[in-house]
Amino acid sequence: MSDGYSVxxxxxxxxxxxxxxxxxxxxxxxxxxxxxxxxxxxAGRKLLFKGAGIFVEELVSEAFDDVDIALFSAGGSISEKYxxxxxxRGAVVIDNTSQFRMDKDTPLVVPxxxxxxxxxxxxxxxxxxxxxxxxxxxxxxxxxxxxxxxVIVSTYQAVSGAGARAIEEVKQQAREILDGELPxxxxxxxxxxxxxxxxxxxxxxxxxxxxxFSDEDYTKEEWKMVNExxxxxxxxxxxxxxxxxxxxxxSGHSESIYVETKEKSTVADIRAVLEKAPxxxxxxxPSQQIYPQAINSVGEKDTxxxxxxxxxxxxxxxxxxxxxxxxxxxxxxxxxxxxxxLHEMDLVRV
Amino acid sequence: MSDGYSVxxxxxxxxxxxxxxxxxxxxxxxxxxxxxxxxxxxAGRKLLFKGAGIFVEELVSEAFDDVDIALFSAGGSISEKYxxxxxxRGAVVIDNTSQFRMDKDTPLVVPxxxxxxxxxxxxxxxxxxxxxxxxxxxxxxxxxxxxxxxVIVSTYQAVSGAGARAIEEVKQQAREILDGELPxxxxxxxxxxxxxxxxxxxxxxxxxxxxxFSDEDYTKEEWKMVNExxxxxxxxxxxxxxxxxxxxxxSGHSESIYVETKEKSTVADIRAVLEKAPxxxxxxxPSQQIYPQAINSVGEKDTxxxxxxxxxxxxxxxxxxxxxxxxxxxxxxxxxxxxxxLHEMDLVRV
Numbered sequence: 291m292s293d294g295y296s297v298x299x300x301x302x303x304x305x306x307x308x309x310x311x312x313x314x315x316x317x318x319x320x321x322x323x324x325x326x327x328x329x330x331x332x333a334g335r336k337l338l339f340k341g342a343g344i345f346v347e348e349l350v351s352e353a354f355d356d357v358d359i360a361l362f363s364a365g366g367s368i369s370e371k372y373x374x375x376x377x378x379r380g381a382v383v384i385d386n387t388s389q390f391r392m393d394k395d396t397p398l399v400v401p402x403x404x405x406x407x408x409x410x411x412x413x414x415x416x417x418x419x420x421x422x423x424x425x426x427x428x429x430x431x432x433x434x435x436x437x438x439x440x441v442i443v444s445t446y447q448a449v450s451g452a453g454a455r456a457i458e459e460v461k462q463q464a465r466e467i468l469d470g471e472l473p474x475x476x477x478x479x480x481x482x483x484x485x486x487x488x489x490x491x492x493x494x495x496x497x498x499x500x501x502x503f504s505d506e507d508y509t510k511e512e513w514k515m516v517n518e519x520x521x522x523x524x525x526x527x528x529x530x531x532x533x534x535x536x537x538x539x540x541s542g543h544s545e546s547i548y549v550e551t552k553e554k555s556t557v558a559d560i561r562a563v564l565e566k567a568p569x570x571x572x573x574x575x576p577s578q579q580i581y582p583q584a585i586n587s588v589g590e591k592d593t594x595x596x597x598x599x600x601x602x603x604x605x606x607x608x609x610x611x612x613x614x615x616x617x618x619x620x621x622x623x624x625x626x627x628x629x630x631x632l633h634e635m636d637l638v639r640v
Numbered sequence: 641m642s643d644g645y646s647v648x649x650x651x652x653x654x655x656x657x658x659x660x661x662x663x664x665x666x667x668x669x670x671x672x673x674x675x676x677x678x679x680x681x682x683a684g685r686k687l688l689f690k691g692a693g694i695f696v697e698e699l700v701s702e703a704f705d706d707v708d709i710a711l712f713s714a715g716g717s718i719s720e721k722y723x724x725x726x727x728x729r730g731a732v733v734i735d736n737t738s739q740f741r742m743d744k745d746t747p748l749v750v751p752x753x754x755x756x757x758x759x760x761x762x763x764x765x766x767x768x769x770x771x772x773x774x775x776x777x778x779x780x781x782x783x784x785x786x787x788x789x790x791v792i793v794s795t796y797q798a799v800s801g802a803g804a805r806a807i808e809e810v811k812q813q814a815r816e817i818l819d820g821e822l823p824x825x826x827x828x829x830x831x832x833x834x835x836x837x838x839x840x841x842x843x844x845x846x847x848x849x850x851x852x853f854s855d856e857d858y859t860k861e862e863w864k865m866v867n868e869x870x871x872x873x874x875x876x877x878x879x880x881x882x883x884x885x886x887x888x889x890x891s892g893h894s895e896s897i898y899v900e901t902k903e904k905s906t907v908a909d910i911r912a913v914l915e916k917a918p919x920x921x922x923x924x925x926p927s928q929q930i931y932p933q934a935i936n937s938v939g940e941k942d943t944x945x946x947x948x949x950x951x952x953x954x955x956x957x958x959x960x961x962x963x964x965x966x967x968x969x970x971x972x973x974x975x976x977x978x979x980x981x982l983h984e985m986d987l988v989r990v
Contacts, residue, residue, distance in 0.1 A: 603879035
């Protein structure tokens with residue numbers, strides 16, 4: 291790398307792409323050059339990186355010729371087409387889409403949990419789903435403490451995970467409702483899933499659908515939480531099931547996580563390991579009404595854990611309320627952390 | 641009762657009181673007279689009942705002299721003081737507050753589940769907590785089918801459960817956010833709990849606190865779900881634990897309920913009993929994106945159940961997504977159904 295890496299951001303103008311640029315401004319990763327790639331439509335726009343204007347270039351295969359690290363966040367089909375092209379040209383790809391996550395040869399990495407998996411990379415590393423990442427950060431210390439037998443999670447996911455247009459849609463719906471518009475007359479073009487057949491209002495509502503429906507009547511988002519957890523924790527014996535729900539929050543995913551440990555444990559032990567865990571901030575003082583809140587997580591890189599309580603009817607069953615900025619730890623920051631880990635572990639050159 | 645009952649509504653001008661009047665307009669219960677009671681401040685206001693204007697009277701003990709059925713929804717301290725006064729004067733009280741719910745001599749009733757408990761009433765019948773009621777309606781048919789071993793519930797509760805002022809507050813906060821106001825400058829005087837020390841924004845946020853904190857770091861709302869479930873189902877062996885969360889929804893509570901049955905069961909069996917169950921409407925067709933939504937439940941008396949799925953890792957574990965109008969089945973409608981049941985069972989005279 292001599293004097294630093296040449297880093298490309300694919301999907302630079304999107305909701306996550308914008309945050310990737312911000313996180314790259316804050317990383318210690320040595321960067322000699324930054325390249326912003328996007329669709330032809332966005333090419334020519336100028337974005338700032340550490341105060342300097344950088345023109346967005348059109349995404350073509352040749353753009354990766356001089357790139358060391360390429361961070362992808364422009365949708366699964368873009369990653370499918372261009373990630374292998376980037377690898378062929380010598381770049382290591384950190385992909386924020388679901389395209390390669392479950393491929394046997396692709397490490398799926400949350401650095402606090404399984405950074406060792408990076409050693410086996412074949413050029414592409416997958417960034418897990420936002421809702422999975424923050425759960426992993428909170429559960430890994432508990433797994434280390436007492437093992438994990440089972441997990442039941444219900445999510446309260448923010449709209450920014452559905453992209454910039456979805457944010458505008460939920461704000462528009464909120465304005466319409468505050469102006470007295472009836473539910474049947476609200477603007478509904480994108481949510482819950484842009485590509486799906488029907489669209490519903492999310493403002494002042496809760497939608498138990500994120501991504502499209504799949505096998506066994508689970509949504510793909512729910513399957514991601516189930517399958518990615520088993521892969522990241524390298525444990526197919528963990529029992530895990532999920533219900534994923536979109537709520538009218540702009541950014542910051544909240545999760546009601548129920549966990550049963552394998553071995554005997556206590557709330558005090560769990561709190562103690564979480565307080566020492568990397569990337570975790572415990573916010574948990576009921577006497578002072580302290581618990582994590584989505585609105586407070588925005589712009590923060592950490593995962594916030596509170597409402598730590600035992601199930602009074604089941605031994606070794608515990609509740610956690612886990613909140614994180616889905617665009618940062620759930621996406622951009624985790625991707626940049628992977629890049630930092632690759633650098634530290636001398637794994638950038640394939 | 642000769643030609644009908646004299647029915648009083650205590651707290652007639654509140655969020656639930658208004659709905660009690662609406663539900664009394666729709667009931668088949670024979671009503672000869674309706675009496676609207678509220679604080680001195682609201683006395684003299686005129687409300688409509690079946691098109692006729694009725695003056696709100698000040699709540700005093702003597703107001704119950706000619707009352708057969710008194711529906712209370714004006715806060716626990718009002719019920720504590722006036723419910724015994726009403727009983728003393730010959731009325732049967734249906735109380736929507738938490739004041740008497742766990743008293744040994746007070747039946748706690750969801751008519752679809754345990755109407756037989758009314759037979760033991762001593763003058764006061766308690767209406768369960770909103771979040772408990774809709775869960776009971778959905779779980780009782782499953783209990784009848786295969787028994788219930790354990791329940792883990794995470795709620796997505798609407799703001800109308802916190803009263804009319806809380807609704808105005810969350811709307812005000814939403815307007816402020818849409819106008820670009822920063823989170824730290826939002827109007828926060830009531831939510832999450834008016835009487836508690838700190839207040840936080842709910843608009844575009846999720847607050848893992850409903851009611852004040854209590855034993856074992858559970859909130860009182862969470863304790864209500866645990867204790868009321870055991871009482872209504874008359875089963876202290878049911879393992880039940882809850883996380884109660886307020887979301888920025890005006891009306892309509894949603895619940896992510898995880899249930900494990902005692903005996904072998906299937907999704908098809910569970911769907912079949914729910915489709916036949918009183919007060920339940922199954923809305924569950926992933927192929928058509930059909931699942932219950934808070935916004936659609938408003939004004940409906942039923943409890944809507946969807947997202948019925950099995951836990952793929954645990955035998956006899958199932959998910960339900962349960963939605964109902966917290967002001968109707970969760971409060972006013974359940975109270976009026978109790979009155980109807982008392983009438984049918986000839987239990988109005990104590």
